[in-house]
Amino acid sequence: MQLKNTLMVAALFLAAFTSCKDDKDDEATPTPEEEMQTLSGEVSGTWTSGKTYMVSGDLVVPAGKSLTIEEGVTVVMDTTAKPEFIVLGNLYCTGTAASPIMITVPEGARTEKNKFGALWGGILAAPTCNELVLDNVILEYGGATTTEASASVKQGLYKAESGERLPALWFSNVNGKFVVQNSIVRNFQEDAFYIEGGQSIVANNKFYTTGLTNGEAINYKSGTQADVAFNLIYSPNTNGLKLSNSGDRTPQAYIIAYNNTIVNAGWRRPDIKGGSIWIEKSVHTDLYNNLIANSRFGIKRDTKNPEDSRSTISNTFYYGYTQEGVDQFQSSTEIVAGANDVTTTTAGGNDPKFVSYPLSTAGNNATFSTSWDFHLSADSPALNKGTTDFTRHFANGLVIHGVTYTSPAPATYIGAMGTK
Template identity: 65%
Template sequence: MKFKQIIAAIALTAVVFSGCEKANIDVDTTPTSGSAIGEVSGVWAKGSVHEIKGDIIIPEGKTLTIEEGVTVLMDVTAKPEIVVKGNLYALGTVENPVKFTVSDAYRTAENKFGKLWGGILAGPTCAELVLDHTILEYGGATTSDASTSVKMGLYKAVAGENLPALWFSNVNGKLVVQNSIVRNFQEDCTYIEGGKIIFANNVFYTTGVTGGEAMNFKSGCLADVANNLVYSTNTNALKLSNSGDRTPQAYIIAYNNTMVNTGWRRPTAKGGSIWLEATVRAELYNNLFVNTRFGVKRDPKKPEDARSKYSNNWYYGYDQTTVTQFQPGANDIVAGVNDVRGTAAGANDPKFVNYPLNTPVINADFNTAWDFHLQGNSPALAKGITTFTRHHKAGITTANGITYVSPEPAAYVGAYGIKL
């Protein structure tokens, strides 16, 4: 009798283990290092490594919190998508950022524009998404009929689309992207279709093969966009549009951003720096345009809201071709109040701490030793305006109790003042 009980217990254990093993193929609940595929939620603990073997989904009503120093390692064969139907908080630090990346063997010049995994795709049921001190790199794969996003009707829901690093689509949601880096992506860095939004203190570079914006906002967005550095996007640093007919009307306040070399790798009407269209309401202050293609440019067939405001933006061109093409009066270039916009090559040098101003405008390779702070004798240090009101001065408070406040406007122009 005792022997039979032992055999039965062993059999039961085998069944239970088999069931758990099968479940864990589709559900990851491990906080420590491991692999994940299917539904995920809970906490990925500080410093852990999670190998993503296939598409993962944060279910509606669930939350995944990724702590500082976590590496989310994408399988380059599976090219996973991260689908967020619940909430996602990626909470890195300066010393220990969260990384969405690929293994070192694939981080090569040949893969400069990524395409090795999909992107973070937040559907309409995603209430909150925060990326703080987070690195997104080497993604932007092209969808197929087999893609989870296509089957679920997410993003553009068709095969053949190059995925952005981040898509967000809840007009009632909260989105914060700050202190983060987006690099090595095939096309758009972000494609945002609604929400209360802060984009602050981010860096975007080496993105866009034949198209793509750094920050692409559509109807439904109420966004503060400040202190971002955008280097050599294929198309615009900021595409501001009210397309999509969602409520509220897109209303974007972009201030104290630095744009360098943007737009030259897509020499079409839309290639440039900041593009305005489709009755978007925009306020643009204290932005620094250096060797960019155009400056602030509107779609003449679908212009911006007449209440839009522009003031105290600064323009520099190393050569005469660059200076000539950002002059108002041609190419639908928008002029602002108290703009600094010379007519001669080399005028109004902002005096970066370390950046060769003669770097070719089509260069897409970013040198992390460059320093876009302003020197102590920069004429741009006292040309900003601080009297405007931003959307999220009182902050955006998320369900985990953290309040994110958009940066105070600075009296200088661009993303960085004097290096402290």
């Protein structure tokens, strides 16, 4: 691991250090050189619990090696260098609910002006990356636009072109495995996840403030098998889920997405496309128990290149505050009706009765309040309307780095959160 201690920390990074210090009364206050390290280039081994790592240039986990990031680590990206985090080997980020890992920018750059990030690249897992885990991780303020000088462009990664807005996570090994759970992805310029390969579980996460003029929260392509469940997705620019078999990699994309809550999707896209869940190009998808509120459209297909006919869609709950929104989730050749859907034709009908969220919030609002609570009240019509009568890919587990990760069992309610 290319790593050097620094005796002087630039003023740009001072705020990040201050916010991450341990305030225990009985311990000596660590000096900056003890608490913080500055690094770039090849990295592997272990980043130790509770430390802050300042990143001054692109990071590369070499092929055949692994990097483990422990709970409570803060990784601060230089907003001038806008580093990319390239994973040729394996990456294991295992935080806890009480002590998550944060990959961020200096505190002074976390502003309304920079709401859609673009201040560092993203985590780019190359086809040589076999395993990746993000558990209790906060990813924020990334999604920088590539140039001809970008490491990802030079190495032929992601779309390998200048002018591309990087996702928070790109995974591309059709024989690889990854898990993202209990995490937050926010403040990214375009897609949060762009997945072109592998077996995966994406569960119990929050996605918000993503996509300035384009982009989905979770974007799956061919070569993938996934369980996507219990995610809260708020105001993606276009869709919460974009599911496609584009690329024609083997295996065919087969995505099982269930018990997700998608709110305010699609209204910020300048041109009309989708606005909740988009399905296309022979993707095999099973969609169950998803709650779609105040989004621009219902589940929408590409009529010229639709989903695999074996796909199953059922038990979707719809709510629209405006009549325009309600009209655009009614069944048509484009809007896919499912079995046992819970729906309405009246604006304001079918109130899901979230514990704390003003349903009158404008559809194009992208500012998320952590005071909102998308659990269901005891009298919510979304309770007891879900189905558990289906098989998920990884009910018996996906083994990564010796740990068995299991996709969560489906719930009898619709949406990502039941009652408290």
